Amino acid sequence: MTAHANERAVDVRGLRKRYGGVRALDGLDLTIRRGEVFGLLGPNGAGKSTTVEILQGNRSRDAGEVSVLGADPATGTRAWRSRVGIVWQDESTPAELTVRETVRHFARYYPRPRDPEEVLHLVGLEAQADSRIKSLSGGRRRRLDVALGVIGGPELLLLDEPTTGFDPAARRRFWDLIRLLADEGTTILLTTHYLEEAETLADRLAVVAEGRVVAEGTPDALRRRYGGEAVVTWTGPDGSPRTERTGTPTRVVAGLMRRFDGEIPGLTVTRPTLEDVYLRLTGQEAVR
Numbered sequence: 001m002t003a004h005a006n007e008r009a010v011d012v013r014g015l016r017k018r019y020g021g022v023r024a025l026d027g028l029d030l031t032i033r034r035g036e037v038f039g040l041l042g043p044n045g046a047g048k049s050t051t052v053e054i055l056q057g058n059r060s061r062d063a064g065e066v067s068v069l070g071a072d073p074a075t076g077t078r079a080w081r082s083r084v085g086i087v088w089q090d091e092s093t094p095a096e097l098t099v100r101e102t103v104r105h106f107a108r109y110y111p112r113p114r115d116p117e118e119v120l121h122l123v124g125l126e127a128q129a130d131s132r133i134k135s136l137s138g139g140r141r142r143r144l145d146v147a148l149g150v151i152g153g154p155e156l157l158l159l160d161e162p163t164t165g166f167d168p169a170a171r172r173r174f175w176d177l178i179r180l181l182a183d184e185g186t187t188i189l190l191t192t193h194y195l196e197e198a199e200t201l202a203d204r205l206a207v208v209a210e211g212r213v214v215a216e217g218t219p220d221a222l223r224r225r226y227g228g229e230a231v232v233t234w235t236g237p238d239g240s241p242r243t244e245r246t247g248t249p250t251r252v253v254a255g256l257m258r259r260f261d262g263e264i265p266g267l268t269v270t271r272p273t274l275e276d277v278y279l280r281l282t283g284q285e286a287v288r
């Protein structure tokens, strides 16, 4: 909890955006509190990147109210920009510079930057510090982008699919970095297609579909509200598989224990995952 915990870092009301005939945002509402890690989920084309770009001040909107750290991004000053960390999708940094030179170079743009060596360590690029950017693999390139997003010591970090292209170890390391920044009080918005990532990192989530928020809450609350019933399976006395869908799996298991007088053969209890919730909310639920 930070001193600002009840303040809003991001407040969006009725956000609308069209690209020609395409309605990308259709009345999106979003509130992110200070110090919170907030995950934005949604299928391809739902409007997540457009939202992040508008919050960054890099895209205009057609309608709606937007406040980011107390300012309208459309008219954000240089001082405001220095408080917001952005990870660009296609960074146009000079490919001839080394990783260390680039991070140091970007640090000079900010009034209170983090230590470049610390940032290289945090994103796991110490071993590549003297490599030229053009020689980096795609995943390491992306880690450098993340380094440039945090070098200014932002109050708010806006991350659009930050771990796409990361190998599993780099993704875990990135999660540690996000937790560290969150512990320091940084507010973080991240979009992701990795539900495990959302569940691991986010205090609260919003699911976006067709340009609107269709559900919002903690991962637990979303699972409880939209997850549906648990599934209990076991093996019957005749050896055949049995299944029961239930809102009270403990009661079902207690009944089975009495019936079997001890160990229940083949018992499993499966509770709805965030993925089940997500697929249901975005209308992509598989027919079972």
Ligand SMILES: Nc1ncnc2c1ncn2[C@@H]1O[C@H](COP(=O)(O)OP(=O)(O)OP(=O)(O)O)[C@@H](O)[C@H]1O
Pocket (backbone or CB within 6 Å): 019, 022, 023, 024, 042, 043, 044, 045, 046, 047, 048, 049, 050, 051
């Ligand atoms: N520059 C653009 N010009 C025209 N249409 C665009 C542009 N950017 C986005 N769109 C369209 O707006 C809609 C929302 O796109 P957006 O990139 O915001 O979605 P997204 O949720 O980030 O998707 P993804 O998960 O694929 O990144 C899509 O239909 C997309 O094709």
